Amino acid sequence: MKYVDEYRDGATAAALTERIKRTVSRPWTVMEVCGGQTHAIVRFGLDALLPSALTLVHGPGCPVCVTPIGIIDQALQLASLPQVIFCSFGDMLRVPGCQGNLFDVKAAGGDVRIIYSPLDALELARANPDRQVVCFAVGFETTAPAYAMAAIQARRQGLSNFSLLAAHVLVPPAMEAILSAPGCLVQGFLAAGHVCTVMGYEEYEDLARRYRVPIVVTGFEPIDILEGIAMVVSQLEAGRAGVENQYSRSVRREGNVAAQAAVREVFEPTLRAWRGIGEIPLSGLALTAAYVDLDATVRFRDPLSRFAPAGGEDPDCQSGLVLQGLLKPPDCSAFATRCTPENPLGAPMVSGEGACAAYYRYRRRNDGSGAR
Ligand code: SF4
Incomplete structure (x- = not known):
């Protein structure tokens, strides 16, 4: 298949692996930021091809995994309200909050709908003027423009029954939090190609300079990832620390400026808690003052204020360490x-991009008890 097979070619993979082996002369630790890259590495066994001196660690790049339990609980509460149609991408329905998940709310009679685009939620709002449609806005910079456009369209169409539960998170502040954490082992990054398709990579140049860390914008197919690793280790071995773009078939330095403008119109950076990691300044997106009337936490402030969730994270779940590559x-x-996956204790076992789900799917021993 064109645009797929050429990025899964065995001979090209062997040549890149050889190039990495020839380049690496001492131990290095490289983090792939995105859960999609983690799945490709585990699925295709790319880590097994690399020299033993090179360690890959998995990053926090799974938005489902890092959505904090407090926002999941708000989603459960909103979805339980009789006047609400609660819309979400399917992955979020099994993420556990303090008291169950969105599937449990649906089973108890809540009107929870799976959508494939925020525009589906707008359509529901148009078709159900006597109901309130709340759309769960989850993701990284990649999906933020679609939610921003939904908000802009809702405003243009005068839809007063549409709102967003805003939970978007931003990648560069999370990378900075990892780099500034005590005991950080990460010496180079594969940055997420789809995020940079929207945002470009200018903001990564400052990170690379301040922390002396090479960052390579990388795609998601095996050849992309091996080439991204080869570019990172070349920089590390040469003592360089800059930003390079492996994913040039999709990413430009300036990104998609029209998409960025839509996001800036509707959202602004805010303090956000990351599940299992903690609060990171300016790492989330909240609705701007001009769009605050579309904020579900404002529109439903009274019922949300009466809700007091009991419980918390399962004490056995170590997702915070998994999400930081530790x-x-x-x-x-x-x-x-x-x-x-059928009975997840933590979000990384739920999501299609979660590291725990990747290992469960591709690396579980036949007796079901661990990695191969
Ligand atoms: S495998 Fe462990 S860290 Fe991963 S989600 Fe399950 S309990 Fe949490």
């Missing part, structure tokens, strides 16, 4: 025993 999923004691 623990491989099979080293979590609950992996594939108490925690499975």
Whole structure:
């Protein structure tokens, strides 16, 4: 298949692997930021091709995984309100809050709908003028423009029954939090190609300069990832620390300026808690003052204020360490025993981009108890 097979070619992969082996002369630790890259690495066994001196660690780039339990609980509460149609991408429905998940709310009679685009939620709002449609806005910079456009369209169409539960997170502040954490092992990054398609990579240049860390904007197919790794280790071995673009078939330095303008019109950076990691300044998106009337937490302030969730994260879940690249999923004691995709204790086992789900799917031993 064109545009797929050429990025999965065995001979090209072997040549890149050889190039990496010839380049690496000492131990290095490189983090792939995005969960999509993690899945490709685990699925295609790319880490097994690399020299033992080169360690890949998995980053926090799964938006489902890092959405904090407090916002999941707000989603559960909003979805339980009789006047609300609650819309979400399917991955979010199984993410556990303090008291169950969105599937549980749906089973109890809540009107929870799976959507494939925020514009689907707008359509629902148009078709149900006597109901309130709340759209769960989750993702990184990649999906923020679509939610911004939904808000702009809602405003233009005078839809007073549409709102957003804003939970977007931003990648560069998370990378900075990882780099400034005590004991950080990460010496180079594969940045997420789709995020940079929207945002460009100018803001990564400052990070690379201040932390002396090479960053390579990288795609998601095996050849993309091996080439991105080769570019990072070339910089590391040469003592360079800059931003390079492996994913040039999609990414420009300035990004998609029209999409960025839509996001800036509707959202602004805010303090955000990351599940398992904690609060990171200016790492989330909140609605601007001009769009605050579309903020579901404002529109439903009264019912949300009466809600007092009991419980919290499962104490066995070590997703915070997994999301910072400090623990491989099979080293979590609950992996594939108490925690499975059918019965997840933490979000990284739920999402299609979660590291724990990747290891469960591709690296589980036949007895189901750990990695191969
Ligand atoms: S395997 Fe399950 S319990 Fe362990 S860190 Fe991953 S999601 Fe949490």
